[in-house]
Amino acid sequence: MGAALRVTGASRSFGGVYAVREVDLTVEPGELRAVIGPNGAGKSTLFALIGGQLAVDSGTVVLDGRRIDRLAVHRRGKLGIGVVFQAARIFPGMTALENVMVGAHGTTRAGFVTAALRLPRFRAEERAIEARAWECLARTGIEEWADRPAETLPLGQQRALQLARALCGRPRLLLLDEPASGLRSGERKRLAALLGELRREGLTMLLIEHDVGFVMRLADRVTVLDLGRVIADGTPEQVRADSTVIDAYLGEAVT
Numbered sequence: 001m002g003a004a005l006r007v008t009g010a011s012r013s014f015g016g017v018y019a020v021r022e023v024d025l026t027v028e029p030g031e032l033r034a035v036i037g038p039n040g041a042g043k044s045t046l047f048a049l050i051g052g053q054l055a056v057d058s059g060t061v062v063l064d065g066r067r068i069d070r071l072a073v074h075r076r077g078k079l080g081i082g083v084v085f086q087a088a089r090i091f092p093g094m095t096a097l098e099n100v101m102v103g104a105h106g107t108t109r110a111g112f113v114t115a116a117l118r119l120p121r122f123r124a125e126e127r128a129i130e131a132r133a134w135e136c137l138a139r140t141g142i143e144e145w146a147d148r149p150a151e152t153l154p155l156g157q158q159r160a161l162q163l164a165r166a167l168c169g170r171p172r173l174l175l176l177d178e179p180a181s182g183l184r185s186g187e188r189k190r191l192a193a194l195l196g197e198l199r200r201e202g203l204t205m206l207l208i209e210h211d212v213g214f215v216m217r218l219a220d221r222v223t224v225l226d227l228g229r230v231i232a233d234g235t236p237e238q239v240r241a242d243s244t245v246i247d248a249y250l251g252e253a254v255t
């Protein structure tokens with residue numbers, strides 16, 4: 001089952017200006033939560049406060065009852081947080097398959113070396129990881145690219161590769177930063193289907209997205225940020241009907 005996430009009173013400012021201000025956000029196990037909002041609303045900052053790329057100035061981030069807001073990124077990864085960034089982050093010089101296998105070792109240097117050198121005592125484990133990596137490549141639809149150098153994959157496939165890598169680490173909370181941006185319509189449909197499947201399997205997901213239509217069809221609940229604050233939180237229907245949201249952001253976009 002997916003993890004429960006509870007963010008309470010989280011704030012973060014840059015140069016005295018709040019990017020995220022007193023944000024409360026609770027994501028139940030198995031929920032697919034979308035976070036939307038206009039440019040500069042604080043979505044990426046909130047994402048980084050949960051993933052650990054940024055530290056909170058105040059407030060707490062709790063995963064399954066455990067405070068994680070002071071932990072480094074890799075420690076949060078070990079506790080089950082998987083991250084898919086908007087810009088493809090791949091390891092050049094490694095094949096797509098090897099890139100996905102790295103996901104199972106976490107993002108630590110030791111894990112990376114273990115994967116790269118295939119030391120004898122790790123071989124059985126490596127075989128299991130390789131099998132899992134193939135599964136993840138298949139799920140994300142890029143099996144046929146497995147042996148290609150990762151940097152030669154087209155953008156859509158590089159994005160899928162990131163998702164495959166995150167899944168290979170068996171996350172219990174998956175953070176996705178605008179996973180649909182830059183994808184063609186067929187790729188978007190495929191992504192939506194996969195996210196729906198992961199949701200049915202009970203994975204907890206938090207998705208930042210600009211494409212409001214994309215998330216409104218997928219999400220269980222939607223949180224709307226504006227100027228660093230939560231201005232609405234509810235089902236897609238509730239958010240669509242919220243006059244504050246319409247005034248601040250949605251306008252004609254979802255009517």
Ligand SMILES: Nc1ncnc2c1ncn2[C@@H]1O[C@H](COP(=O)(O)OP(=O)(O)OP(=O)(O)O)[C@@H](O)[C@H]1O
Pocket residue numbers: 014015018019020037038039040041042043044045046
């Ligand atoms: N590292 C940083 N240094 C200074 N200011 C920052 C930094 N990161 C974010 N900000 C500021 O914090 C505010 C929130 O930015 P953030 O990127 O979190 O918003 P966003 O909702 O993700 O925007 P977008 O949709 O454009 O990606 C913005 O005013 C931004 O300029």
